[in-house]
Amino acid sequence: MSEAHLAIRTEELAKRYGKITALAGLTMSIPAGDVFGFLGPNGAGKTTAVKLLLGLARPTSGEAWVVGAPLSDQKAHRLARRHVGYLPELFRYQHWLSAREVLHLHCELIGLDRGVWEAEIKDALGVVGLADRADDRVGGYSKGMQQRLGLGVALLGRPALVLLDEPTSALDPVGRHDVREIIRGLKARGTTVFLNSHLLTEVEQVCDRVAIVDHGRVVQVGSLDELLKADAVRVRATGLVNGGRDLLRTYGELQIEGEWIVVRGIAADRVPDLVRTIVEQGGRVHAVEPRHETLEDRFLSLLEKGHA
Amino acid sequence: MRALVIARLVIREAGRRRLLLALLILTLIVVALTGWGFSRIPTITQRGVPLPDLQVKIVASQFLIVTMFMFSFVLAMAAVFVASPQISGEVESGTALAILSRPMGRSQYVAGKWIGLAALVAVYAGGAGAIELGVVNAVVGYIPPEPVAFIGFVIVEGLTIMTLALLLSTRLSGMVGGVIALVLFGIAWIGGIVGGIGTAFDNAAITHVGTVTKLLLPTDGLWRGAVYALEPQSFIAAGSQAGPAAAANPFFAATPAPLSFELYVVGWVILVLGLTVYSFHAREP
Numbered sequence: 001m002s003e004a005h006l007a008i009r010t011e012e013l014a015k016r017y018g019k020i021t022a023l024a025g026l027t028m029s030i031p032a033g034d035v036f037g038f039l040g041p042n043g044a045g046k047t048t049a050v051k052l053l054l055g056l057a058r059p060t061s062g063e064a065w066v067v068g069a070p071l072s073d074q075k076a077h078r079l080a081r082r083h084v085g086y087l088p089e090l091f092r093y094q095h096w097l098s099a100r101e102v103l104h105l106h107c108e109l110i111g112l113d114r115g116v117w118e119a120e121i122k123d124a125l126g127v128v129g130l131a132d133r134a135d136d137r138v139g140g141y142s143k144g145m146q147q148r149l150g151l152g153v154a155l156l157g158r159p160a161l162v163l164l165d166e167p168t169s170a171l172d173p174v175g176r177h178d179v180r181e182i183i184r185g186l187k188a189r190g191t192t193v194f195l196n197s198h199l200l201t202e203v204e205q206v207c208d209r210v211a212i213v214d215h216g217r218v219v220q221v222g223s224l225d226e227l228l229k230a231d232a233v234r235v236r237a238t239g240l241v242n243g244g245r246d247l248l249r250t251y252g253e254l255q256i257e258g259e260w261i262v263v264r265g266i267a268a269d270r271v272p273d274l275v276r277t278i279v280e281q282g283g284r285v286h287a288v289e290p291r292h293e294t295l296e297d298r299f300l301s302l303l304e305k306g307h308a
Numbered sequence: 309m310r311a312l313v314i315a316r317l318v319i320r321e322a323g324r325r326r327l328l329l330a331l332l333i334l335t336l337i338v339v340a341l342t343g344w345g346f347s348r349i350p351t352i353t354q355r356g357v358p359l360p361d362l363q364v365k366i367v368a369s370q371f372l373i374v375t376m377f378m379f380s381f382v383l384a385m386a387a388v389f390v391a392s393p394q395i396s397g398e399v400e401s402g403t404a405l406a407i408l409s410r411p412m413g414r415s416q417y418v419a420g421k422w423i424g425l426a427a428l429v430a431v432y433a434g435g436a437g438a439i440e441l442g443v444v445n446a447v448v449g450y451i452p453p454e455p456v457a458f459i460g461f462v463i464v465e466g467l468t469i470m471t472l473a474l475l476l477s478t479r480l481s482g483m484v485g486g487v488i489a490l491v492l493f494g495i496a497w498i499g500g501i502v503g504g505i506g507t508a509f510d511n512a513a514i515t516h517v518g519t520v521t522k523l524l525l526p527t528d529g530l531w532r533g534a535v536y537a538l539e540p541q542s543f544i545a546a547g548s549q550a551g552p553a554a555a556a557n558p559f560f561a562a563t564p565a566p567l568s569f570e571l572y573v574v575g576w577v578i579l580v581l582g583l584t585v586y587s588f589h590a591r592e593p
Binding site: 051054055056057058074078079080081082084086088090091092093094096097105106108109110111150153 | 310313317320321324325401402403405406407408409410411412413592593
């Protein structure tokens, strides 16, 4: 894919704070128009990656291109940020201003034409559901409302790329649903969304592609279909001794949940063989449930592998 | 220009958070109290006889110097309190994240902060200084020899300490930076007195301590320039008769601030502002 079609590209992007490695050699490409999920547990390096992409922190090594502009060319990167919206994980805005004034401020900072400010602000307030409270001081807002305002700020100026760092951390279920709808709306108009999150269902519902990071490293990257391609089957079996269970490991990755045995990575045509093996080992099969792996399963198994 | 957006934000914040209102009310109270004090000077009698007009003006000039010293000190403290959390506060709270991710360089952000603070210092020092001098003129008919130069020196003194506080704000929390800036301001003042003592006793080493202090933080040198602008010629002549010993008096200046010092101060502010930009470039919010 040509450079022009990539919203973000990183090459061995790394960040160290003294002896602590926050991000170790991140290499990835995000095509323009994608909704990309950046998943990882707390402390995995997700926020560090976002800060590096925005020029808020400097990489120890490596390079990244954001809407075509390399981090190393500060001027080009600064100009490119005109087309980037950002909702920080730590969303704080001037509490002595109203939401409308905060949005005005950001219209000015982006460098939007004054003639479009009112329309942009009205649109952003409407999308994030703050139109009724637009003239109230931000200091009087709940955390959820402040996060909605931050989302509105990130949407100003119809950016080509929006980086959302844990965008629903302070939102109730209705707010989370609204954010998913906003992300779908962004995708519909061709905006690239970089969604930093540890909420797997959120990512699963809106993202085209996902990178799973842990300890500053990308453990796996790909489309959701690619990531979740490994089929799994759940078998409720009794009377199976440990030796028998060991034999089942030849079919795939094994996880025991009481009487249930979960076998990951087994091909569908091998399920009858699995059942036969269980019976041959003295087990009694009560139920067989084919299961499509969830992102949560995949996420946990990848992290477990990484820690093993 | 995005720096001006940030500058306007600084001024707006001062207005919204009622800093300007508080300063206005306090200044009016101080002006009213000192105005009443000045109005009592003509009522002073010596052996039952009111002071002659010349003596009233000399007493007024001395009282004005002491009043204005307090004013310059309050200005310095206010400048430090407002400037020291300007950058660190926004970095610590996270407010800086959304702003710095915009198409704006760190230097524009720092420049905007400085311009906004400088405007606040200049308007407050200029306004309050002019009101005080106007009230003194109204109640005792005394105008210092160079009122505009005086206000100029006080404004630059405020800008100097504000610039230092802004530099510290790039690395230290508001509380720590503020305390350090105020302590340095105090050291500079004491350094000026120490240098004066060195001059009085013709001790080169002690004189150099004063000179070095004045160069590291030129606030005391600027204060001496402000004092000179307030002194009537007769008072300068009388003070100069005391010889080099007068140099140790922090409320007296026998000579005006040399042009070389004034240029040095301009260079100092530019240098410290450059250091502020450099320091903030390396800061990761």
